[in-house]
Amino acid sequence: MDRRTFLKIGAGVVATTAMGPLPQLVSCLQAKETKACAKNKWGMVIDVAKCVEGCTVCMDACRKENNVSAGNYWIRLATIKPKVPNAKSQPIPLLCNQCDDPFCVKVCLVKASFKRQDGIVLIDEHRCIGCRYCMIVCPYKSRSFVFKHYEEITNPDSPKRQHGVVEKCDFCVSRIDKGLMPACVEACPNKAMSFGNLNDPNSEVAKLVATGKAQRIRPDLGSKPKVYYLGL
Amino acid sequence: MYDKNKIIPGLIIFVGIVAFPFFYNLVTADYKPEPSLDTPVINKMSKKQCVRPKDFMKTEHMKVLHEWRDSVVRYGEREYGVIDGVKYEKSLQKTCMQCHSNKKDFCDRCHTYVDVKPYCWNCHIAPEGKEE
Ligand code: SF4
Ligand code: SF4
Secondary structure: OOHHHHHHHHHHHHHHHHOOHHHHHHHHHHHOOOOOOOEEEEEEEHHEEEEOOOOOOOHHHHHHHHHHOOOOOOEEEEEEEEOOOOOOEEEEEEEOOOOOOOHHHHOOOOOOOOOOOOOOEEEEEOOOHHHHHHHHOOOOOOOOOOOOOOOOOOOOOOOOOOOOOOOOOOOOOOHOOOOOHHHHHOOOOOOOEEEOOOOOOHHHHHHHHHHHOEEEHHHHHHOOEEEEEOOO | OOOOHHHHHHHHHHHHHHHHHHHHHHHHOOOOOOOOOOOOHHHHOOOOOOOOHHOOOHHHHHHHEEEHHHHHHHOOOOOOEEOEEEEOOHHHHHHHHHOOOOOOOOOHHHHHHHHHHHHHHHHHOOOOOOOO
8 A cells, every 4th residue: 555545544534533423413403403402501590598498399290200219319308507596497409410511421331321412411221230330429419229110100101210220300301302391390389490591691590690699509529510509 | 883773763863852842843833923903093093004114113113212212312302203294202102102002912922922021111101001
């Protein structure tokens, strides 16, 4: 082979390799644009002050929508109580923060955990081998292991999960794809949560984040969470 | 070879006995799984058709399902397309099982026959009353 042919073939190979990610990019440009497209970036803002003690509506709605296994939580309520006399205790909803730089995705051996182009972190339950590395690494303890095959079905349109995989909040991805709000956001009687596209400056969440008052939990850890809290 | 007269017939008899089940099934096996299409939705269809031609679905339905799975889960592409004015979603539970609401007499017949155990139903929910 002379030098010229070698270079030609080499250039061809390099060009073909570089085209690898192309289909992904194209999928966003196609006419049938989906909600999963990279121009969206879903986020949530939770106004903690509107969350009242004793209410579990969001947790129940989540469980009902997603057939969450018994004993596991996709959204849970923690109570914070400042260490001052007569302080009122305040519940805060905790869920997967849908990190923009998710640690869980980095450690997943089999690429079961992945970030969709719109930033939603999902678990492909078909692939998950239940190694639980992601549970160890998640700074927000958002993931739970399915210890027992769960038989009770509350939403026949949504799958259940089999024993031996990890589950967590997926921002109700099937509802988002249909243009609906996540079940917890819709259910909250006090409208404590707002959900929307952080990339769209006119969306409610983007406006709330732009005020600069919305805080994230432990952003110093570096996973770039996309769930914001007001009045924390 | 010593005892040729005994060894060769002995071998033939031995092979005959070992291979008997194969020959037996070759002659007698006429069982065909024949998945049933007798469901309310299919009976109502004027033109009976699936999302792809029948023969293709017979051999390739698992690949179709895998493609659907990956494009829905990974890329959020949930729409399959429109066939004869009917919009189809890429969904086992919401598309396939709408027509084939008889898992026992449809999916299971072939799967049992060839002894494959797809794990679909560990998580996806079979139509009402027909589970497992
Ligand atoms: S909160 Fe945990 S599970 Fe959710 S994306 Fe971040 S690291 Fe992953
Ligand atoms: S438990 Fe599943 S999702 Fe988590 S790291 Fe292991 S394979 Fe990935």
